[in-house]
Amino acid sequence: MYDIIKSKILNNRLFFTGVAIILIVLYHYYCALSQIHLLSIFKRGYIGVDIFFFFSGLGLGYSYNKNSLKQFYRNRIWRIMPLYWIWAIVHLIVVGIQNNVLPSFLDVFGIFTTLSYYGIGSIRSNWYLSAILLLYAAYPLLYTLTKKYKWIFLLLTVGITFFIIYKIQLNWYHNVFIGRLYIFLLGIYIYQSINDNDHKPLFALFAGSVISILGFVSLFYDSHPFDYWGTCCFCPVVIGLICMLPTKILDSKTISVCGKYSLEIFIGNCWTMLLMTTLANNNIDTFWKSLSYFVSNALFAIVLIYANKTIQALVRKRTRTI
Numbered sequence: 001m002y003d004i005i006k007s008k009i010l011n012n013r014l015f016f017t018g019v020a021i022i023l024i025v026l027y028h029y030y031c032a033l034s035q036i037h038l039l040s041i042f043k044r045g046y047i048g049v050d051i052f053f054f055f056s057g058l059g060l061g062y063s064y065n066k067n068s069l070k071q072f073y074r075n076r077i078w079r080i081m082p083l084y085w086i087w088a089i090v091h092l093i094v095v096g097i098q099n100n101v102l103p104s105f106l107d108v109f110g111i112f113t114t115l116s117y118y119g120i121g122s123i124r125s126n127w128y129l130s131a132i133l134l135l136y137a138a139y140p141l142l143y144t145l146t147k148k149y150k151w152i153f154l155l156l157t158v159g160i161t162f163f164i165i166y167k168i169q170l171n172w173y174h175n176v177f178i179g180r181l182y183i184f185l186l187g188i189y190i191y192q193s194i195n196d197n198d199h200k201p202l203f204a205l206f207a208g209s210v211i212s213i214l215g216f217v218s219l220f221y222d223s224h225p226f227d228y229w230g231t232c233c234f235c236p237v238v239i240g241l242i243c244m245l246p247t248k249i250l251d252s253k254t255i256s257v258c259g260k261y262s263l264e265i266f267i268g269n270c271w272t273m274l275l276m277t278t279l280a281n282n283n284i285d286t287f288w289k290s291l292s293y294f295v296s297n298a299l300f301a302i303v304l305i306y307a308n309k310t311i312q313a314l315v316r317k318r319t320r321t322i
Contacts, residue, residue: 005240009239012256018257018260021052021265024049029290054184057135057187059191061188087267087270095123095274103123114129135184146188179228212236261305263308268300272297276289276293
């Protein structure tokens with residue numbers, strides 16, 4: 001069973017990230033049109049973020065061990081920052097128009113550096129993009145700690161993040177990040193276990209099972225921010241269940257393409273949610289709102305895919321000339 005799950009996780013990473021971005025898009029669809037009761041089936045769709053965090057922690061291990069530290073950071077910067085800055089420009093313009101205010105220097109500085117996530121400026125950057133950049137920056141340290149302390153470090157993370165969320169009053173956009181640190185570290189741990197040919201020791205299996213059970217139980221309380229922490233803890237079980245899908249489904253090209261362009265789809269979805277806030281103030285039928293949601297998300301994603309391909313081609317050309 002372990003070898004089957006290991007093989008499917010390694011060979012179908014794009015399928016998993018494709019499932020993740022589809023779940024996120026459906027969750028935000030529920031958020032935008034929560035008056036449609038049927039959409040409540042997507043209420044836990046934010047587990048897609050946890051799947052992303054897991055596969056980010058896992059996938060970064062290959063780049064970290066294959067490249068120098070300088071090249072590792074360069075690859076991460078060129079992968080996400082151009083698209084992030086495109087998102088930031090549009091976000092600043094739209095928010096400025098919606099609030100009828102001209103962004104200040106601190107607003108621009110804060111959002112372009114992601115420091116607005118930590119309180120610099122009045123226009124906050126997207127929490128996920130800010131969080132993933134922080135995890136990229138801290139990856140060498142997190143990798144070393146996971147390598148040295150293994151499940152002790154993961155268990156401490158679960159306990160400490162639980163304590164922070166419940167005892168320290170933080171904003172929701174900080175809680176949703178802190179509550180998900182465990183799943184990112186688990187991705188690192190799984191990479192290291194696979195790379196070292198280390199079949200899960202009994203303690204790791206027991207500890208992971210206990211954490212998953214705690215996460216599942218917490219979901220019945222349905223209270224923010226506990227549900228984010230609980231979903232994170234339960235996410236490994238969901239990943240395991242996805243591994244049990246027939247190979248024909250796991251080989252789905254459509255879902256894998258969504259996984260390949262998950263960042264572009266996500267940023268397009270962020271813009272779509274800005275559009276939906278505008279439509280929410282107008283008396284528009286839910287059918288047209290739904291159509292606008294999916295059409296705009298698709299169009300934004302296509303534009304971003306082509307923009308990013310152009311950027312990456314320029315980066316490769318510049319790299320060859322250096």
